Amino acid sequence: MPSSETPINWKRNLAVAWLGCFLTGAAFSLVMPFLPLYVEELGVTGLRELNMWSGLVFSITFLFSAIASPFWGGLADRRGRKIMLLRSALGMSIVMVLMGLAQNVWQLLILRALLGLLGGFVPNANALIATQVPRNKSGWALGTLSTGAVSGALLGPLAGGLLADMWGLRPVFFMTASVLFVCFVITLWLIREQFTPVSKKEMLHFREVIxxxxxxxxxxxxxxxxxxxxxxxxxxxxxxxxxxxxxxxxxxxxxxxxxxxxxxxxxxxxxxxxxxxxxxxxxxxxxxxxxxxxxxxxxxxxxxxxxxxxxxxxxxxxxxxxxxxxxxxxxxxxxxxxxxxxxxxxxxxxxxxxxxxxxxxxxxxxxxxxxxxxxxxxxxxxxxxxxxxxxxxxxxxxxxxxxxxxxx
The missing domain is CATH 1.20.1250.20 (MFS general substrate transporter like domains)
Structure with a gap:
């Protein structure tokens, strides 16, 4: 691992964060094409029930992400953005493995909610790059970074559909977990951040933030x-x-x-x-x-x-x-x-x-x-x-x- 005294190369951080966002975007969208089929495989029958459960399973991740994001954002300001990237990538990797082992739709629903709670790689990558890049290059850097998740999201459904046809539905969750674990490893070894932890007492409260x-x-x-x-x-x-x-x-x-x-x-x-x-x-x-x-x-x-x-x-x-x-x-x-x-x-x-x-x-x-x-x-x-x-x-x-x- 690089020495903490080595000067930060924000361009390298941008490249690595882009790759991390690409892998995260691909991992999330890998399972999207067949999520309703997986719900059906877990025992949900009937068109009305299938539509209802598919909608719940899809949307609950975003709902819980909306709830959890401010908490993780505050922790990022206290402990650093890199550790939040690591937490997100590893946490999502573990949850994806558990999804592949789910035995009923309730377990899948709970795990999709947990995925939302543990997510946040992309916003933390944005915060990391935004605080390191020169202000006069912010638009270009954040625009470039946004293409990482977009590229992954474009590739994911195609790859997920092909993999599901070849190997079945459950193995794709394990492959997705592997992609997220790769994201964890490259973030651990290649992302650089010089951050001094802030005590809880020194943190600005919500009104002070505003x-x-x-x-x-x-x-x-x-x-x-x-x-x-x-x-x-x-x-x-x-x-x-x-x-x-x-x-x-x-x-x-x-x-x-x-x-x-x-x-x-x-x-x-x-x-x-x-x-x-x-x-x-x-x-x-x-x-x-x-x-x-x-x-x-x-x-x-x-x-x-x-x-x-x-x-x-x-x-x-x-x-x-x-x-x-x-x-x-x-x-x-x-x-x-x-x-x-x-x-x-x-x-x-x-x-x-x-x-x-x-x-x-x-x-x-x-x-x-x-x-x-x-x-x-x-x-x-x-x-x-x-x-x-x-x-x-x-x-x-x-x-x-x-x-x-x-x-x-």
């Missing part, structure tokens, strides 16, 4: 923006395959077409995030954020009017390119408005809002589509994002107006 922010209302608006980004993404997820089937008609390769259309936003985000992050460093991340939100609204509306799957695919690719700028821009603005002392908690609060969006988005999409049809989901989602455009613009303008008044 008071130390440069613009508390702006930070709250950024949390809300993160939530709405995930709501917008998740609201479309439950109905996408069915919407594609309506557009395509009676074709034999509907699964392939749906898979392609589902994955193209991730590919676009992978290409756009570092470039738009770098542009944000030059012109300001707030401009990138507002522009990307406006573009998202303008792309969501025609998605409700398309007539073919390929039209939908092109629009989703463009939407992915805009979405690739959103979370890195939010994270960069959080870096600008928080000190290193509270970075762990600020990023963990942001993760909680993201998880809330992951839970509520699919519920909104399913409810709207059940009442008003598939196309209505895109209009409702566009309205939600439009609200966020107005809210974010006002929140970003307020600190500028205050600063201008002080200078006068």
């Amino acid at each position: 008071g130390s922010l440069k613009s508390p209302r702006l930070v709250l608006s950024l949390f809300v923006t993160t939530m709405i980004i995930q709501v917008a993404t998740g609201s479309i997820a439950p109905i996408l395959t069915l919407y594609v089937r309506d557009l395509a008609g009676n074709v034999s390769n509907i699964a392939f077409i749906s898979g392609m259309i589902a994955s193209v936003p991730g590919v676009a985000a992978l290409l756009s995030a570092p470039r738009l992050g770098k542009l944000g460093d030059r012109i300001g991340p707030e401009k990138i954020l507002i522009a990307a939100l406006v573009v998202s609204v303008l792309l969501l509306i025609p998605m409700a009017l398309v007539q073919t799957p390929w039209q939908l695919g092109i629009l989703r690719f463009l939407l992915g390119a805009a979405d690739g700028a959103l979370l890195p821009a939010v994270q960069t603005l959080l870096v600008y408005n928080a000190t290193n002392q509270i970075a762990g908690r600020v990023f963990s609060y942001n993760q909680s809002f993201r998880d809330i969006g992951n839970v509520t988005g699919p519920l909104i999409g399913a409810a709207v589509s059940a009442s008003y049809g598939f196309r209505a989901v895109f209009f409702v989602t566009a309205l939600v994002v439009l609200f966020n455009v107005v809210y974010s613009t006002l929140s970003l303008l307020r600190p500028r107006a205050r600063k201008a008044a002080v200078e006068r």
